Amino acid sequence: MIKTESIQRNIDIDAIRQDFPILKRKVKGFPLVYLDNAATTQKPASVIQALTEYYSGFNANIHRGIHTLAEEATAAFEATRDAVQHFMNAEAREEIIFTRGTTEGINLVAYAWGRQNIDVGDEIIISTMEHHSNIVPWQHLCEEKGAILKVIPINDKGELLMEEYEKLLSGKTRLVSVVYVSNSMGTVNPVKRIIDKAHQAGAIVMLDGAQAAAHLDIDVQELDCDFFAFSGHKIYGPTGVGVLYGKKQLLESMPIFQGGGEMIKDVSFEKTIYNDLPYKFEAGTPNIADTIALKAALEFIDNIGKENIRRHEDKLVTYATGELEKIPGLRIIGTATDKISVVSFVVDGIHPQDIGILLDSRGIAVRTGHHCTQPLMDWFCIPGTSRASFAVYNTMDEIDELVLGLHKVIKMLA
Numbered sequence: 001m002i003k004t005e006s007i008q009r010n011i012d013i014d015a016i017r018q019d020f021p022i023l024k025r026k027v028k029g030f031p032l033v034y035l036d037n038a039a040t041t042q043k044p045a046s047v048i049q050a051l052t053e054y055y056s057g058f059n060a061n062i063h064r065g066i067h068t069l070a071e072e073a074t075a076a077f078e079a080t081r082d083a084v085q086h087f088m089n090a091e092a093r094e095e096i097i098f099t100r101g102t103t104e105g106i107n108l109v110a111y112a113w114g115r116q117n118i119d120v121g122d123e124i125i126i127s128t129m130e131h132h133s134n135i136v137p138w139q140h141l142c143e144e145k146g147a148i149l150k151v152i153p154i155n156d157k158g159e160l161l162m163e164e165y166e167k168l169l170s171g172k173t174r175l176v177s178v179v180y181v182s183n184s185m186g187t188v189n190p191v192k193r194i195i196d197k198a199h200q201a202g203a204i205v206m207l208d209g210a211q212a213a214a215h216l217d218i219d220v221q222e223l224d225c226d227f228f229a230f231s232g233h234k235i236y237g238p239t240g241v242g243v244l245y246g247k248k249q250l251l252e253s254m255p256i257f258q259g260g261g262e263m264i265k266d267v268s269f270e271k272t273i274y275n276d277l278p279y280k281f282e283a284g285t286p287n288i289a290d291t292i293a294l295k296a297a298l299e300f301i302d303n304i305g306k307e308n309i310r311r312h313e314d315k316l317v318t319y320a321t322g323e324l325e326k327i328p329g330l331r332i333i334g335t336a337t338d339k340i341s342v343v344s345f346v347v348d349g350i351h352p353q354d355i356g357i358l359l360d361s362r363g364i365a366v367r368t369g370h371h372c373t374q375p376l377m378d379w380f381c382i383p384g385t386s387r388a389s390f391a392v393y394n395t396m397d398e399i400d401e402l403v404l405g406l407h408k409v410i411k412m413l414a
């Protein structure tokens, strides 16, 4: 409580917007209204500058070099690991593995942990609202091992049915892998309860944190999750870099994911001795530049404060919901009591794709389609939605533009 009160302050959105060069551009003659932040956020100047500084000042391969540039690049790369450890409150820096993104993090666990620990008849639990990245790797593992994939149902507000989840848990459950925040609806799942119940049943838990990391305080020790994956590009950082957190003893017990340079201590034709954590899971030259720039993104978030970001985005969601609900024939998909940063909707008689194209003609970027959650769209019996998703730099005026644009679209097409 004291922490929150001391952090809370009004943030200057205009000043924050000045930090994002792309927000000055026009699209189709209109000022850009960027409401596709769940797909990827825009990047502040500090992140872009970190990339330039690395390439123009100390570009070198890391870890093996003894020359100055290699030492500087290594120090900057490893400084990001420390920053991520702090960002997630991980107990040890060895628990932070750099990946390409959330998708690779989940695949790493499915491949390395899954192939060692899943057997015929074992059960893996996911939920109806999962992103394809948190469905396909487990489905593939189940097919290979003869294991069973179970799915937590939802209600029509887009909330998990927790009693049904508890009924799915049994002595056969090995892993529960769920999304922390739904990318299609913004639902915030009760992950602490999910984790506690899974642990009581003897299962481990992986969280897909792709949509949570930019908006919620992440404390992996308090959550007690076993794995947590997120992507840099959804938290104001570069594409092509992400993080897999794993509890140290789990990561230590797991076999390797990919083999190659960096992840070894010693190689002979008879035997390879693998490197210690975290390098054991970082084969080959990593994405050095983007990993270094990820630290600037974490600093950007830290300077504003997650509490402040969340408070601003909550206002945007509340305002957008209220305004959109006034539009005749518009239905919001995902009305969970606990939701953040996303407003998804359908309009009677108009395909989401057409809404997206016509909004773009007014410079408004929203995402349309199934949002890589086809089973969720099937559950709602819709082909897809239009989705406005918010970041700290969005404004009420932009929501007014969206609403105005939608009125025009409906007038044209209905």
Ligand code: PMP
Binding pocket: 038, 039, 100, 101, 102, 103, 104, 131, 133, 134, 179, 181, 182, 183, 208, 210, 211, 231, 372
């Ligand atoms: N999970 C969720 C909930 C997501 O929103 C996304 C990205 N849309 C992913 C996983 C995959 O992230 P990435 O493409 O960065 O690996």
